[in-house]
Amino acid sequence: MTNSKLHSAIEGARDTLPLVFAAIPFGIVYGALAHAQGLPNWVILAISMLVFAGSAQFIAIILVSSGATLPVIVLTVFVVNLRHLLYAVSLIPYVKKFSQSLRLPMAFTLTDETFAVVYNQATRDNPTPHFAHYYLGSAAFMYLNWQLCTWIGLVAGNRFPELTSFGLDIAMVVAFIGIVVPHLKMPSHWACALVAALSGTLTYDWPNQSGLLFSAVIAIISGVMLENAFNKKIITKKEIS
Amino acid sequence: MNYLLLIAAMMAVTFLPRYLPFYLASKLQLPHSIEQALNYVPIAVLTIIVVQTSLFKEGQLALSADNPYIAASAVAFIVALLQKRLFVTISAGLVSYAVLQYWLSA
Numbered sequence: 001m002t003n004s005k006l007h008s009a010i011e012g013a014r015d016t017l018p019l020v021f022a023a024i025p026f027g028i029v030y031g032a033l034a035h036a037q038g039l040p041n042w043v044i045l046a047i048s049m050l051v052f053a054g055s056a057q058f059i060a061i062i063l064v065s066s067g068a069t070l071p072v073i074v075l076t077v078f079v080v081n082l083r084h085l086l087y088a089v090s091l092i093p094y095v096k097k098f099s100q101s102l103r104l105p106m107a108f109t110l111t112d113e114t115f116a117v118v119y120n121q122a123t124r125d126n127p128t129p130h131f132a133h134y135y136l137g138s139a140a141f142m143y144l145n146w147q148l149c150t151w152i153g154l155v156a157g158n159r160f161p162e163l164t165s166f167g168l169d170i171a172m173v174v175a176f177i178g179i180v181v182p183h184l185k186m187p188s189h190w191a192c193a194l195v196a197a198l199s200g201t202l203t204y205d206w207p208n209q210s211g212l213l214f215s216a217v218i219a220i221i222s223g224v225m226l227e228n229a230f231n232k233k234i235i236t237k238k239e240i241s
Numbered sequence: 242m243n244y245l246l247l248i249a250a251m252m253a254v255t256f257l258p259r260y261l262p263f264y265l266a267s268k269l270q271l272p273h274s275i276e277q278a279l280n281y282v283p284i285a286v287l288t289i290i291v292v293q294t295s296l297f298k299e300g301q302l303a304l305s306a307d308n309p310y311i312a313a314s315a316v317a318f319i320v321a322l323l324q325k326r327l328f329v330t331i332s333a334g335l336v337s338y339a340v341l342q343y344w345l346s347a
Binding site for chain 2 (some may be wrong): 051070082172180200212221
């Protein structure tokens with residue numbers, strides 16, 4: 001690896017630091033919760049290593065302990081992870097120049113956090129020339145942190161029941177705000193964010209994060225429709241004058 | 242429960258939505274309307290995650306002054322409107338959260 005590639009990887013990891021902090025309590029609680037449900041240690045660790053999908057892992061553990069059948073669990077995990085499909089499609093323009101052997105680990109480690117960080121990097125005025133290294137630096141940091149936290153949760157068991165109220169997820173909230181706001185350039189972007197916020201609030205209690213998926217779809221459609229309406233108006237104005 | 246089967250199935254349904262678009266990336270020419278829609282994905286999804294994390298506490302809507310997430314989010318939002326550096330926005334949000342948390346518990 002050349003120096004500038006290594007530098008990009010370190011930069012990717014550094015930019016992910018606040019989100020790594022925010023993920024710590026979730027990893028620990030996942031390990032502790034799964035342990036408390038009586039799952040074998042190797043299963044708990046293998047899910048973190050091979051599936052690597054925060055909220056989906058939580059939901060799967062809760063479903064396993066409530067006696068849900070395998071098809072129900074797998075279908076739920078699929079629905080919870082569908083937003084990753086949106087992320088992956090959004091990243092197509094930035095990953096298509098890389099080899100399949102690079103795209104494979106990039107896809108495997110695609111999370112909310114890494115998506116937010118790398119999308120922010122890719123859409124900057126002067127993006128890094130080594131996007132894959134930047135991406136994998138971010139993803140590797142998230143991945144290793146998640147494995148470590150799962151293990152800590154397993155070992156510590158239920159000694160930290162109050163961990164979720166530590167408030168570390170505020171780092172994720174303010175990081176995401178800092179990433180979204182610079183993208184609000186047109187009225188249609190603001191409309192999309194507004195619809196997302198309203199619908200996200202109203203559908204919060206829908207099962208298995210189906211509210212997230214539903215709200216994302218209607219917010220995206222609202223944005224596109226408004227953008228098209230605006231463009232049409234501009235075109236007709238030009239034709240008249 | 243067959244754990245090996247559970248892990249393999251979870252792995253498949255998590256990995257495929259992440260990988261299929263990457264795998265097809267160079268073979269696929271996206272229609273213009275899809276490309277246009279994709280610009281809205283980060284705005285939509287990240288906004289929903291922010292709202293659902295800061296407005297709800299323990300599964301309940303917490304629209305009250307003693308929920309420091311709301312004021313910290315508002316500060317981060319205003320700071321992000323004023324300048325573009327992510328580091329500055331995160332710092333402003335975290336500091337205001339810490340101050341509020343300290344003030345609320347005092």
